[in-house]
Amino acid sequence: MYKAPRGTSDILPEEQGYWRYIEDKAVALCRLYGYQRLDTPAFEDVRLFARSIGEGTDIVAKEMYTFKDRSGNTLALRPEGTAPVCRVYVEYGLDNLPQPVKLYYLATIFRYERPQAGRYRQHYQFGFEAIGDADPALDAEVIDMAWQFFLSLGLNQLYLQINSIGCKICRPPYLESLKHYYSAHVADICPDCKARIVRSPLRLLDCKKPSCHDVAEAAPKGTDYLCQGCQTHFEAVQRYLRILELPFEINHRLVRGLDYYTRTVFEIQPPGEGAQSALGGGGRYDNLIEELGGKPTSAIGFAAGMERIVLNLKGQEIPVPSLPRPEIFIAYLGAEAKLEAVKLASALRQDGIAVTMAVGDRSLKAQLRQANSLGSNYVAIIGEEEVKRQAVTLRHMISGEQQVVSPLTLRKLLKKVTRG
Ligand code: HAM
Numbered sequence: 001m002y003k004a005p006r007g008t009s010d011i012l013p014e015e016q017g018y019w020r021y022i023e024d025k026a027v028a029l030c031r032l033y034g035y036q037r038l039d040t041p042a043f044e045d046v047r048l049f050a051r052s053i054g055e056g057t058d059i060v061a062k063e064m065y066t067f068k069d070r071s072g073n074t075l076a077l078r079p080e081g082t083a084p085v086c087r088v089y090v091e092y093g094l095d096n097l098p099q100p101v102k103l104y105y106l107a108t109i110f111r112y113e114r115p116q117a118g119r120y121r122q123h124y125q126f127g128f129e130a131i132g133d134a135d136p137a138l139d140a141e142v143i144d145m146a147w148q149f150f151l152s153l154g155l156n157q158l159y160l161q162i163n164s165i166g167c168k169i170c171r172p173p174y175l176e177s178l179k180h181y182y183s184a185h186v187a188d189i190c191p192d193c194k195a196r197i198v199r200s201p202l203r204l205l206d207c208k209k210p211s212c213h214d215v216a217e218a219a220p221k222g223t224d225y226l227c228q229g230c231q232t233h234f235e236a237v238q239r240y241l242r243i244l245e246l247p248f249e250i251n252h253r254l255v256r257g258l259d260y261y262t263r264t265v266f267e268i269q270p271p272g273e274g275a276q277s278a279l280g281g282g283g284r285y286d287n288l289i290e291e292l293g294g295k296p297t298s299a300i301g302f303a304a305g306m307e308r309i310v311l312n313l314k315g316q317e318i319p320v321p322s323l324p325r326p327e328i329f330i331a332y333l334g335a336e337a338k339l340e341a342v343k344l345a346s347a348l349r350q351d352g353i354a355v356t357m358a359v360g361d362r363s364l365k366a367q368l369r370q371a372n373s374l375g376s377n378y379v380a381i382i383g384e385e386e387v388k389r390q391a392v393t394l395r396h397m398i399s400g401e402q403q404v405v406s407p408l409t410l411r412k413l414l415k416k417v418t419r420g
Helices: 013-033 046-053 058-063 082-091 136-153 171-183 191-199 201-206 210-217 228-243 306-315 335-350 364-374 384-389 407-419
Strands: 043-045 066-068 074-077 101-110 122-131 159-164 248-250 262-269 280-284 299-305 328-332 355-357 378-382 392-396 402-405
Touching: 013 101, 013 122, 013 136, 013 306, 043 046, 043 082, 046 058, 046 074, 046 082, 082 101, 082 122, 082 299, 122 136, 122 306, 136 159, 136 228, 136 262, 136 280, 136 299, 136 306, 159 228, 171 191, 171 201, 191 201, 201 210, 228 248, 228 262, 262 299, 299 306, 328 335, 328 364, 335 355, 335 378, 335 384, 335 407, 364 378, 378 384, 392 407, 402 407
Parallel strands: 159 248, 328 355, 328 378
Antiparallel strands: 043 074, 066 074, 101 122, 122 299, 159 262, 262 280, 280 299, 378 392, 392 402
16 A cells, blocks of 8 residues: 655645645735745755855754756755755846845755654745845835735734844854853753754754753843844834734844844744744845845845645635536436437536536436535436437525426526626
8 A cells, every 4th residue: 555655735625625725825915915926846956055054053053955967967846945046046137126026936846854743854834935025125025015915814812023143254253252141051951952063053042942942042142142233223123013003022033044143033923832833934144145146236035844834724714715516417217318428528517617527327316415515516317218309407506496497597596696
């Protein structure tokens, strides 16, 4: 028996309503905020990701699906969506367009993680990036867009956390002071954190182990080390967020797991869970385009995990619209009737009406049972008698009302109800 690979899932037809609901909301949101869709390949040159996400991050060091193709190129399945968007920006010279360039994506993402609820090896992200401006009003707009996305889905009691992790100028002295502080607390922290003191000191702050929590809480705060430029920027972002009436809180321990961030970082958390379950996160990345070979270009973006959204929609019992069902099911009895059924199904589809036709030679009862389980509004029944009279029996499934009509009348009738 084959099974879906560990950490992946199949989205069965009965689940699709959730996915269409989220995608429709995402697309509508992007129209409102002026973002255009971008689709990029599922794999890229591995160096694109190593360079942008950072060699020392868990994603690059432990989680990438890397492989050599038959020509010997080393590629990686996309472990996140921002780097490919930046590659496109540089490759196609999008700096020639009016700035910022606003792009969004709905894409599968691959990370070799330890699977658990809301954490998979293949997941789906909705993300958007605004590239080409350093205005703090753009930070606020992107954060607002992320927040409005979750509101439009009907999700409640979410937390919006923001922080500033500074820039090339003010981060190094802050990291030094973090290292200094943690060196005095090595006895109190987990082995992973001991390694982080040298490898990735910023990640010390978001260690999820309860034993490290108190040490991280009392650690020096990045916002106390911001340079004048970063300080002014962060204050302006907060001012705009207050004008937008977004209920944000500053979380000094919010640092994100990718190295490209500068200044503003933010996350949206669901109610009552640990920080590992962020519904979405993002931030500024003002150096990335240049690092990938473009001109110095500021940018900011956000991405949300769709599986986590589905889990939260279910958890909060938010109803989603059901997917369209076939308008009519065509049942028949006998070979002659079957020919008429084939003809009728084709004519109705030409009219744009969704039809499911029975196949095989099941009893009428079995065919009606199938119509019922498909949830179609009408059943057309063609038996010997109907063939003789060149007619069709049309039954409304809910009321049970029946009438015998000509195929032409049936088409007119259905056109009228489906248009209405
Ligand atoms: P990220 O925080 O790594 O950021 O991922 C974004 C979101 O994807 C997470 O908040 C979470 O909802 C979801 N997610 C991440 N990993 C998994 C997983 N293994 N299983 C299920 N869901 C997951 C980024 O990827 C950045 N590119 C976001 C960004 C865009 N920053 C700037 N622009």
